[in-house]
Amino acid sequence: MKTLLFILAVGAAAIGIEQPARAQPGGWCAEYDFGGHASARNCGFATFQQCLADVRGVGGSCSPSPYYQRPYNQRYRPGYPY
Numbered sequence: 568m569k570t571l572l573f574i575l576a577v578g579a580a581a582i583g584i585e586q587p588a589r590a591q592p593g594g595w596c597a598e599y600d601f602g603g604h605a606s607a608r609n610c611g612f613a614t615f616q617q618c619l620a621d622v623r624g625v626g627g628s629c630s631p632s633p634y635y636q637r638p639y640n641q642r643y644r645p646g647y648p649y
Contacts, residue, residue, distance in 0.1 A: 593617075594635040599627040610634055 595618040596610040610632040612618040618629035 594632050596630050596632045597622050597627055598630060599625060601626075 593610055593612040595612040595615050596608050597612060597618050599607045599609070599622065601607070609621070612621065612629075615629060622629060
C-alpha cells in the first residue's frame with residue numbers, strides 16, 4: 568500500500584513539474600474611442616470576431632496587433648526539407 572501511495576505521489580509531482588501554459592498575446596487590438604482625445608487599446612483578442620463583439624455597442628474599431636508574433640513552426644518553413 569505504501570508503495571502504491573509513493574508511486575502516486577511521484578506521478579503527481581511529475582505532472583506538477585511540467586511547464587505551465589503561456590498566454591499568447593492576441594492577434595487583434597480593439598481601439599476604443601471615448602470622444603475627444605480619450606481612447607484606449609486592448610490587444611488581447613485571438614480572433615477578429617472576438618474583437619468586433621467587444622467593440623460593438625461601445626464604439627471603436629479593430630486592427631491587427633503590432634505586438635503579435637506568430638508561433639514559430641520549423642517544419643513548415645519555406646525551403647526547409649520535409
